[in-house]
Amino acid sequence: MDIIETIRKRKSCRTYIHVALTPADKKNLESYIIEDSKGFENEVVNFNIIEKNNADNQMKLDYGMIKGHNTYILGTAKSTTASRVNYAYLMEKVVLKATEMNLSTCWIGAFDSTYFNEVSIEDGFDIPSIVIVGYSDDKPTYQDKFLRFSVKASKRQRWNKFFFNYSSKTLLTSEYVKKYSDSLEMVRLAPSSGNTQPWRVFFDETLKEFHFFKKVISKRYELKGLHDIDMGIAMSHFELTSLQNGLSGRWLKHAKENVEPIDELQYIMTWECG
Ligand SMILES: Cc1cc2nc3c(=O)[nH]c(=O)nc-3n(C[C@H](O)[C@H](O)[C@H](O)COP(=O)(O)O)c2cc1C
Structure with a gap:
């Protein structure tokens, strides 16, 4: 797909259908993640796709305003500006790949990193941000609309x-x-x-x-x-x-x-x- 079209199409989704990625979508995304692991000055980020199946133990995001999420993409980066920039540069390519595959995403900066205890975090590293990935519920909730409105999500400066x-x-x-x-x-x-x-x-x-x-x-x-x-x-x-x-x-x-x-x-x- 044309990259300009993909960038224009992507927007943050905050209401997901509570289902796992299809095996085909997961595989496709995983292969892309492997290809896309080397960034600036060859710094490598190994992203993981993490699925949480326990609906009772859902991480609360934005005080529960994000609904139905259960699949996350994340990795670790050194706690430095350069490494965070590199992490995001690689991760956004994954986001655009997901968009091209008709998956929905949302970058998340405020989350509980202990929720991802399957990821080991070396000293001097952290999980700088995560991305939710999944299938959008076509009927966004009132909260979703409110959140978009409060951060003026569709607006960009000139x-x-x-x-x-x-x-x-x-x-x-x-x-x-x-x-x-x-x-x-x-x-x-x-x-x-x-x-x-x-x-x-x-x-x-x-x-x-x-x-x-x-x-x-x-x-x-x-x-x-x-x-x-x-x-x-x-x-x-x-x-x-x-x-x-x-x-x-x-x-x-x-x-x-x-x-x-x-x-x-x-x-x-x-x-x-x-
Ligand atoms: C690094 C980063 C962190 C973000 N963290 C959150 C978050 O914690 N919760 C949330 O609802 N949206 C979060 N967002 C989504 C932004 O609010 C959204 O990208 C922005 O409002 C523009 O809207 P759009 O993505 O629909 O174009 C984050 C976006 C980025 C890039």
Whole structure:
């Protein structure tokens, strides 16, 4: 499926039919997870699909606003920004694969990690976020609609909040980087924790590089590392869309001293156009 179509189609689902994945869907997703285990600087994440069958012992998510969930995708990452970004970059590809397979998903940042005692967590690692996967109940509950409304889930800020010229710090219009307008638009449409949309992207015209920065929108989310997750998600959208549009490139991380400090922003990584 076209990646732009898939990104546009994905939205967080909070009402699931309480059934397990079909063996075919599970197998398909598992094969994809194995292919998709290597991220930035070859850092590996081994995601697991975990099914919980005991309806009596359901983890309460968002105070019970998420219904019918019983299948989760998760792994562990080092408790660092770089590893969380990498985790999310790989996981969002799994989310888009699931979307393409007509499965529904929801990223979850607030959960009880002890619920997943089958996953061993090494020292210095944690489970930075999980993804629920399953089949959507076509009739979303009142709570589902309320939650979407309260985080303004369908709304994204405009281009002028996110995309800038690196040297002048002025707004980057889509005409200026026409070839990349789809890639940037797919960043804009990415999901983020509490729909906070912390991505800021600066284009260096001379070196043809897009620098990705994080803006802390919520201190609470930042403390939980969720803005790092948001960054990795957006970066996977940027990459997948660029590659589909025939725009090659690669991710690199400049040394801090080689990146201009920008007020309130934290440098994450750079896409070097091919
Ligand atoms: C890292 C991350 C953590 C999230 N955590 C939660 C969560 O704990 N509970 C929840 O209901 N939604 C959660 N969401 C879903 C966001 O609220 C949702 O992506 C955002 O409102 C945009 O809506 P959309 O995904 O339908 O486009 C999370 C999303 C991300 C990316």
